[in-house]
Amino acid sequence: GQNIDQPTEMTATEGAIVQINCTYQTSGFNGLFWYQQHAGEAPTFLSYNVLDGLEEKGRFSSFLSRSKGYSYLLLKELQMKDSASYLCAVSDSNYQLIWGAGTKLIIKP
């Protein structure tokens, strides 16, 4: 079956760095997405990786290793507004998104 695993919850301190991991097992691979979702709101797109390596976009970076079925989202200089759920999703062989359960990130002052 298809499976996306990510930690349920993480806690970090304002100003620090946090890495949210995602491992996947899917039928085919056409890219991995990271989304941010604040409570009661729809997800917003953060990043897309289809090739191995690190993609940097401001305070957020996303890494992919296709051979290991592994990705991480790195958040630097954490701000209180970064408190949200972070969803990992993989596009499978049919270009259908398979969603992880999300990681709730709690930022403390």
Add this chain to the structure above:
Amino acid sequence: GAVVSQHPSWVICKSGTSVKIECRSLDFQATTMFWYRQFPKQSLMLMATSNEGSKATYEQGVEKDKFLINHASLTLSTLTVTSAHPEDSSFYICSAGTGGELNTEAFFGQGTRLTVV
């Protein structure tokens, strides 16, 4: 980025009535639209995928006669929850893409919070 508009953002209805939710792609043609449901503290659950001009493909366990999806144009898809019951209360979100390998980013609507009383 592309904009997907979903309406209404919230709705309260009586048990047994029907509710229609609209999803519009404002600045691109969405050949494929996705409807999700999300219960509190849970991840997104795909309900159905609709392609313009054809019948929607429903995920296992989703009643197609209860959740009617219409994708009559490249910019509009609608989800109608028929004979709503309290257990249908949830956050419904649509997303749109250009389909296939071009769907490198799913653009989400704002979501609709449905409460059935």
